[in-house]
Amino acid sequence: MPKVEHQNSTLLTDDELRTLDAHWRAANYLAVGQIYLMANPLLAEPLTPAHIKPRLLGHWGTSPGLNLVHTHLNRVIQARDLEALCVWGPGHGGPAVLANSWLEGSYSETYADVTRDAKGMERLFRQFSFPGGVPSHVAPETPGSIHEGGELGYSLAHAYGAAFDNPNLLVACVIGDGEAETGPLAASWHSNKFLDPVHDGAVLPILHLNGYKIANPTVLSRIPEPELDELLRGYGHEPIHVTGDDPLQVHRAMAGALDRALDRIELMQRTAREGGVAERVRWPVIVLRTPKGWTGPAEVDGEPVEGTWRAHQVPLAGVRENPDHLRQLEAWLRSYGPEELFDSDGRPGADVLACVPEGDRRLGATLHANGGRLLRDLPIPPLDAFAVPVDKPGATLHEPTRVLGSLLERIMEETSGRRDFRLVGPDETASNRLEAVYRASGKAWQAQILQVDEHLERHGRVMEILSEHLCQGWLEGYLLTGRHGLFSCYEAFVHIVDSMVNQHIKWLRTSRALEWRAPIASLNYLLTSHVWRQDHNGFSHQDPGFVDHVLNKSPEVVRVYLPPDANTLLSVADHVLRSRDYVNVVVAGKQPCFDWLSMDQARAHCARGAGIWDWAGSAGGDREPDVVLACAGDVPTQEILAASDLLRRHLPELAVRVVNVVDMTRLLTREEHPHGMSDFEYDGLFTTDKPVIFAYHGYPWLIHRLAYRRTGHGNLHVRGYKEMGTTTTPFDMVVRNDMDRYRLVMDVIDRVPGLAVRAAAVRQCMADARTRHHEWIREHGTDLPEVADWAWSG
Numbered sequence: 001m002p003k004v005e006h007q008n009s010t011l012l013t014d015d016e017l018r019t020l021d022a023h024w025r026a027a028n029y030l031a032v033g034q035i036y037l038m039a040n041p042l043l044a045e046p047l048t049p050a051h052i053k054p055r056l057l058g059h060w061g062t063s064p065g066l067n068l069v070h071t072h073l074n075r076v077i078q079a080r081d082l083e084a085l086c087v088w089g090p091g092h093g094g095p096a097v098l099a100n101s102w103l104e105g106s107y108s109e110t111y112a113d114v115t116r117d118a119k120g121m122e123r124l125f126r127q128f129s130f131p132g133g134v135p136s137h138v139a140p141e142t143p144g145s146i147h148e149g150g151e152l153g154y155s156l157a158h159a160y161g162a163a164f165d166n167p168n169l170l171v172a173c174v175i176g177d178g179e180a181e182t183g184p185l186a187a188s189w190h191s192n193k194f195l196d197p198v199h200d201g202a203v204l205p206i207l208h209l210n211g212y213k214i215a216n217p218t219v220l221s222r223i224p225e226p227e228l229d230e231l232l233r234g235y236g237h238e239p240i241h242v243t244g245d246d247p248l249q250v251h252r253a254m255a256g257a258l259d260r261a262l263d264r265i266e267l268m269q270r271t272a273r274e275g276g277v278a279e280r281v282r283w284p285v286i287v288l289r290t291p292k293g294w295t296g297p298a299e300v301d302g303e304p305v306e307g308t309w310r311a312h313q314v315p316l317a318g319v320r321e322n323p324d325h326l327r328q329l330e331a332w333l334r335s336y337g338p339e340e341l342f343d344s345d346g347r348p349g350a351d352v353l354a355c356v357p358e359g360d361r362r363l364g365a366t367l368h369a370n371g372g373r374l375l376r377d378l379p380i381p382p383l384d385a386f387a388v389p390v391d392k393p394g395a396t397l398h399e400p401t402r403v404l405g406s407l408l409e410r411i412m413e414e415t416s417g418r419r420d421f422r423l424v425g426p427d428e429t430a431s432n433r434l435e436a437v438y439r440a441s442g443k444a445w446q447a448q449i450l451q452v453d454e455h456l457e458r459h460g461r462v463m464e465i466l467s468e469h470l471c472q473g474w475l476e477g478y479l480l481t482g483r484h485g486l487f488s489c490y491e492a493f494v495h496i497v498d499s500m501v502n503q504h505i506k507w508l509r510t511s512r513a514l515e516w517r518a519p520i521a522s523l524n525y526l527l528t529s530h531v532w533r534q535d536h537n538g539f540s541h542q543d544p545g546f547v548d549h550v551l552n553k554s555p556e557v558v559r560v561y562l563p564p565d566a567n568t569l570l571s572v573a574d575h576v577l578r579s580r581d582y583v584n585v586v587v588a589g590k591q592p593c594f595d596w597l598s599m600d601q602a603r604a605h606c607a608r609g610a611g612i613w614d615w616a617g618s619a620g621g622d623r624e625p626d627v628v629l630a631c632a633g634d635v636p637t638q639e640i641l642a643a644s645d646l647l648r649r650h651l652p653e654l655a656v657r658v659v660n661v662v663d664m665t666r667l668l669t670r671e672e673h674p675h676g677m678s679d680f681e682y683d684g685l686f687t688t689d690k691p692v693i694f695a696y697h698g699y700p701w702l703i704h705r706l707a708y709r710r711t712g713h714g715n716l717h718v719r720g721y722k723e724m725g726t727t728t729t730p731f732d733m734v735v736r737n738d739m740d741r742y743r744l745v746m747d748v749i750d751r752v753p754g755l756a757v758r759a760a761a762v763r764q765c766m767a768d769a770r771t772r773h774h775e776w777i778r779e780h781g782t783d784l785p786e787v788a789d790w791a792w793s794g
Contacts, residue, residue, distance in 0.1 A: 010256035019354035020071055020251050022341060023103065026352045027067035028295055029336040030099035033121070034128035035060060035314060036329060041121040042338055042346055047330040049320040056319065057129035058136045059092040061312040062176060064294040065208045066096035069174055070363065071355065072254045074104070076262055078357045083168050085368045085481070087147045089155030089185075090176035090208065094137045095128065097145065103348055104356045106143045106364030110516055118346025140511040144364035146371070146480040148503050153182035154473045159203045160191040161477020162368060165419040165461070169201035169368060170265070177209045177218035184469035184500075189235040191470065192283050193447045196459050197272035199419060202265045205237070205285045210292035212309035221289070228287065237285040238264065245291050245307075257286050280446045297332055300325070371482030372518025378421060378484045378577055379414040383407070383570045387599035390567065393615060394641070394792025397592040400634070401528050403566040404573055404588070405436035408486070411577075412440035412461065415484075422478055424463040424471040425488040432488050432528045433590040437462055468496040475523065476504055484521045484577065491527040491587065492534065492543040501583060502553065508581050509554040519580035526573075527587045530697070531721050532635035535730050542725035542733075544698035547664065550585050551702065555673040560585045560664040562697055564637040565595050567602035568662060575606065587697060589634045591730075594792065596637070609663030609675060610685060615794055616641055616658035618648050625657035627752050628686050629744070632661040633697025636720075639734055640695045642741035645793055647748060650762045654752070659685050667706040679711065688712045691751035695739050696720040717747055731783040735773055742766040742773075 012020070033041060035058040040051040066088060077084050088097055101107040102124050105116055114120045114127075127133030134141050137149035147158050159173035179185050195203065209221040220228055225241070232239045240257045244250040261284035268281040293311020298304070305315045316325045316332075341352050360367055367373050386407045388398045408423060415421040423429065423437055430438075435455075442457030443464050449456050463474060468489060475485045504523055511517040527546065534541035550558050559582050563569040569588045576584035596613075597605055605611050619625040631640035637660060647656050661667065668676035677685075686692050688711045696703050700720035707713055724736040734740040749755045749763045756763075769784075776784050 010252060010259050012252055012255055016075075017248060017251055019351045020075060020255070021247060022349070022351040023074065023353075023355055024067055024071045024247070024251070025336040026103060026341040026348060027070065027096060027099045028064055029333060029338050029341065030102060030121070030124070031063040031067065031095035032060065032296075032333055033125045034058060034095040034098065036319065037125045038130075039122060039126075041125055042118055042342060043330070043333060047326055049326065052320045052326070053130065054320070056314045056317060058095055059313050060095070060296055060315055061212070061292045062090040062093040062208070062210060063096040064296070065210055065288065065290050066090065066093045066174060067100065068250065068254060068290065069172070069206055069208070069288070070096065070100040072251075072258055073172055073363060074355045074357060075255065076258050077361055077363070078355060080262065081361070082170050083361070083366070083368075084170040084172065084363065085146070085162055085366050086144070086172040086174065086363050087155045087159040087162070088138050088145070088149060089147070089152070089174050089179045090149065092137050092149050094135065094139070094142065094149060097138050097142055098124065098128065098134070101143045101364035103352065104362045104364055106362050109365070110143045116347060121346050140507050140514060140517065144362075144366060144369045146369050146477065148507050151499060151503050152176065152179040153184035153469070154476075154500060154503075155179065156185055156188035156203075156205060157191065157470050157473020158477035158480070159205075160188070160195060161474040162481040163195065163201035163203050164422065164474065164478055165199060165483065166201040166368070166481065167199055170262070171201060171203045172206060173203060174206045174208055177207070177211070177220050178213040180207065180220050181218065184473065187467045187470050188473065189237075190465070191474070192236050193280065194444045194463060194465070195283070195446065196444065197269050197281055199459055202269065203283065204261055204265065207285060207287045209287065209289045210294075211307065212292050212312060214312050215309050217309075232285055232287070236280070236282055238282050239285050239287050241287045241289070243289040245294065247295075250290065254288070260284070261286060295335070297328055300328065368481045370517055371480050372520045372580070374482030375518070375521060376418070376420065378411065378521070380574055380577055381407070381410050381414070383574055384599055386410075386570055388566050388595050390595045390598040390601075393596045393794065394594045396595045398566045398595055399433050399590055399592055400563070400566040400569040400588045401526070401590040402433040402436070404526075404569055405434040407570060407573060408434060409436040409440045412437050416440065419461065420483040422461045422463055422475070422483070422485045423488065424475050424485060426468050426471055426493070427464050427466045428488060428490060428529070429462055429464060432526070434488060468493060469500065472497040472500045476500070479521050479523060482520065486524045486526060486577070488526045488528065490541065491530040491546065492541045494525065494527055494546045495543060495549070498546070498549050501550065505553045505557050505583050508557045508583065512556065512581055522576060522579045522582040522584050524576045525583075525585045527585065528590045530587055530589060531725075532633075532697070532733055533589055533591045533730060535728050535733050538727035539725040542721070544587070544721050547585060547587065547698050548702050550583065551664065551706070553583075555665070555668070557581065558583050558585075558665075559675070560587075561662055562587050562633045562664060563606070563662055564631070564634050564660055565593055565597060565602075567595065567597050567599050568606055570599070571602045571606040572662065587633065593634050594638060605660070606662050609666040610659060610661040610677070612685065613658045613660055616644055617656040618644075618652070619655035619657045623655050625687065625690055626655045627748050628657045628659055628690055628692040629748075630659040630661065630686065630692055630694040631696075632664060632694075635734065636695035636697055636739065639739055639741050639744060641792055642790055643744035643748070646741060646745050646766070650745075650765070651755075651759055654748075654755075664706065667703065669709055682710055683712065686710070686712055690715060691748070692716045693744055693747045693751070694718045695744060717751060719744065719747070729777050729781070729783045731773065731787045732777055735770060740770070742769045
């Protein structure tokens with residue numbers, strides 16, 4: 001059993017100890033004040049019910065521990081002149097982080113009306129978790145934050161994302177013991193196998209064990225300390241333990257723990273950078289055990305509170321109505337000695353501010369938490385060098401993502417010196433045909449490398465781990481601190497991060513309304529290995545619903561693109577990689593696909609977002625269409641064009657218009673989305689009274705939801721994926737889901753007035769083709785030759 005190492009106390013002077021404790025007490029006072037008070041911030045008069053908020057909201061339990069960490073980070077940042085960022089995993093401890101930002105002055109610099117005096121203190125208290133104020137969690141409104149505290153599990157992944165390619169940055173990460181029980185956080189401990197001590201910064205995890213969640217004990221606080229020590233060592237860390245409830249002893253121990261951890265980090269980085277040591281290093285982790293609700297009420301109404309789950313949120317409820325609780329609250333607040341901490345005007349005293357760094361060294365003022373201020377434009381080369389030649393539509397085939405891979409390779413090359421672009425994905429870069437990037441950068445890897453391994457590098461910038469949570473968390477942290485990236489994933493399994501992208505979208509929506517937050521690079525998804533070409537992996541790999549999830553979110557933030565071929569994918573990629581403050585979802589195939597548009601045509605088509613392909617239909621000139629064939633996605637586009645081809649051969653008198661949609665949000669109205677079409681534009685494309693047969697990549701009801709307000713919605717008939725999946729042939733996938741060319745022709749005949757009788761023989765021919773298909777694949781295991789060998793004849 002390993003020896004459990006507790007930190008020896010740093011030899012703090014009496015003055016240092018006094019000022020550290022003063023800062024910590026001031027932060028605790030401010031945290032309590034935010035939860036309870038709306039007036040009388042300095043307790044200049046006895047508390048009355050009128051001074052108390054009508055609704056008591058917030059989380060006290062974790063706040064003293066967060067205040068302790070913030071106080072001691074201030075000390076080492078100031079003493080060592082560190083460039084530092086802190087990710088607050090227990091982000092529901094918003095009162096603590098806000099309190100420290102106000103104390104150091106960064107809050108008042110950000111919000112001029114919340115001055116660092118009694119008037120500003122009252123405003124700080126009143127606005128907390130109050131209508132028209134600020135959230136109770138650490139949020140975009142909080143200076144120094146890159147991490148929303150509402151949902152737990154992502155802090156450590158965010159911290160590592162911030163540290164990648166930030167060689168001078170220390171990222172402290174406070175991990176709550178409740179958060180430590182989540183799956184994403186458990187996987188995040190493995191991030192240290194990807195942290196390059198030469199080119200990356202350092203992450204210092206601080207595991208805060210206060211014993212309880214909302215109503216239950218936490219696992220890591222209840223296992224024996226030697227067992228926890230073994231666990232952390234198994235993850236590749238060197239644990240340093242700080243335990244106690246005596247403030248002065250804990251101050252000494254915490255100071256010693258931080259000094260020891262930072263000395264070790266400095267030694268490991270210097271050794272790697274100067275001596276070229278290639279072995280994986282073991283980074284320190286601090287295990288901090290303090291009581292939940294420390295320094296708060298020990299007992300309320302005869303029940304123990306401090307050190308129990310009862311301290312989690314508001315330890316004293318009903319303060320307005322209960323005189324005993326009111327007296328207990330006042331005693332609690334006065335126990336911090338506010339008259340010693342603030343002058344008569346409410347300004348923090350010299351002792352309180354003695355450990356606070358200056359300028360952008362303050363945690364609330366670090367530029368890394370406002371990454372848009374550090375962001376540089378991505379050097380994207382001209383697309384023509386990567387475009388595939390298209391002399392006529394449908395004459396050649398390419399794998400779109402392989403074409404994109406060459407562009408990404410060049411971007412990797414162009415950013416090799418500045419190191420501000422990363423590609424992340426769950427073990428699928430080569431599978432998704434993006435392996436060209438390996439010529440510019442290998443895969444980041446600090447664990448053992450064998451001779452049979454390929455493309456593993458100590459300094460690589462391609463990030464692969466079989467955890468979508470980590471890929472998402474790393475990239476979010478990387479983007480939020482001022483860099484660029486792309487997340488490539490199998491379409492069906494990106495759902496694993498549904499909740500994470502939801503949180504990031506909320507962050508972006510809020511931060512866009514804050515003038516002081518500079519725009520950051522967009523979060524870009526490339527979803528491939530998609531539903532229609534997962535015929536070999538089967539039903540478990542077939543789910544196109546991430547688009548539905550994203551399009552439910554804030555319209556000013558989300559964008560969804562379905563490029564139908566290689567050149568349109570290049571054009572879309574160029575756009576999304578240059579964009580700011582969006583979540584862009586790009587769905588594109590990796591299998592050989594027909595080339596429909598030249599590079600110039602692709603640019604124009606993507607700029608429109610949706611447009612008529614005159615060459616693909618038969619309603620040329622001034623002729624009004626009898627039917628509109630619409631499509632979105634590569635396989636639906638091919639099936640619509642094949643259906644158009646059949647209609648031109650079998651029903652040449654029929655006027656057919658083909659419309660392709662690249663930008664899904666174009667289908668919305670302009671009032672609902674910035675990219676939405678006016679009714680005039682929409683009606684011009686789709687008509688107001690003609691049947692529209694729409695082949696869509698995903699679940700068909702999404703198209704109805706996007707277009708439900710349009711005049712011609714009643715004429716809209718959508719085909720798409722309807723959970724009819726299995727292991728089968730590629731064409732059988734579309735047949736099973738009634739999106740095949742033969743079914744689409746039948747839909748036209750069924751919906752164009754007058755065709756039901758006149759084209760009955762054609763319809764029967766299409767139905768017979770579907771029957772022939774079923775018999776053929778069961779005998780031969782391949783698609784019909786007329787399907788497999790089909791090419792556009794226009």
